[in-house]
Amino acid sequence: QKEVEQDPGPLSVPEGAIVSLNCTYSNSAFQYFMWYRQYSRKGPELLMYTYSSGNKEDGRFTAQVDKSSKYISLFIRDSQPSDSATYLCAMSEGTGNQFYFGTGTSLTVIP
Amino acid sequence: DTGVSQNPRHKITKRGQNVTFRCDPISEHNRLYWYRQTLGQGPEFLTYFQNEAQLEKSRLLSDRFSAERPKGSFSTLEIQRTEQGDSAMYLCASRQAGDPRNEQYFGPGTRLTVT
Numbered sequence: 001q002k003e004v005e006q007d008p009g010p011l012s013v014p015e016g017a018i019v020s021l022n023c024t025y026s027n028s029a030f031q032y033f034m035w036y037r038q039y040s041r042k043g044p045e046l047l048m049y050t051y052s053s054g055n056k057e058d059g060r061f062t063a064q065v066d067k068s069s070k071y072i073s074l075f076i077r078d079s080q081p082s083d084s085a086t087y088l089c090a091m092s093e094g095t096g097n098q099f100y101f102g103t104g105t106s107l108t109v110i111p
Numbered sequence: 112d113t114g115v116s117q118n119p120r121h122k123i124t125k126r127g128q129n130v131t132f133r134c135d136p137i138s139e140h141n142r143l144y145w146y147r148q149t150l151g152q153g154p155e156f157l158t159y160f161q162n163e164a165q166l167e168k169s170r171l172l173s174d175r176f177s178a179e180r181p182k183g184s185f186s187t188l189e190i191q192r193t194e195q196g197d198s199a200m201y202l203c204a205s206r207q208a209g210d211p212r213n214e215q216y217f218g219p220g221t222r223l224t225v226t
Binding site for chain 2 (some may be wrong): 041095098
């Protein structure tokens with residue numbers, strides 16, 4: 001079993017839709033949860049960062065962590081064509097430790 | 112601050128050849144990570160350095176792989192006797208220890224194709 005599971009999609013939504021992306025994990029020692037966005041042929045860039053359980057909002061993006069269920073989510077409101085990318089969840093046990101990534105979900109927002 | 116840079120961006124090599132990639136991290140970052148990403152997969156951890164010390168290596172890093180960070184600045188990743196299964200994107204990331212956002216800043220990657 002992989003440490004982190006993520007539905008690879010692809011996911012295709014109309015512009016303005018709410019997008020929900022999810023990951024599950026098996027390692028209860030994970031405390032830091034990140035969402036990265038990766039455009040084609042580019043390196044990942046950090047979107048959201050959450051420590052432990054709870055919600056965090058940044059503009060159109062909301063990250064949720066439920067450590068009891070080992071489940072994290074990223075919501076994108078009012079999705080835009082520029083949001084079309086691959087979204088990777090990542091987790092680590094501590095700061096500075098290696099990240100464990102999901103497989104990534106490919107998202108296309110259709111104008 | 113120009114971000115993390117990697118060279119070359121693309122490398123095509125024949126099976127059995129040796130290749131070396133370079134990563135230049137953000138200058139004040141003391142931690143440097145190498146990941147490998149294959150098509151349709153997320154990045155997989157290979158190894159990381161704190162300054163010049165290599166602190167952790169993944170079991171994915173076979174004895175054909177070696178990484179160095181001789182002066183605690185840039186790093187090189189060498190693959191000896193390349194195999195077709197080594198074809199992947201090799202990503203480098205850096206961070207400053209103590210950064211509360213726990214963010215690793217990624218470079219654009221080096222795409223390796225082994226023919």
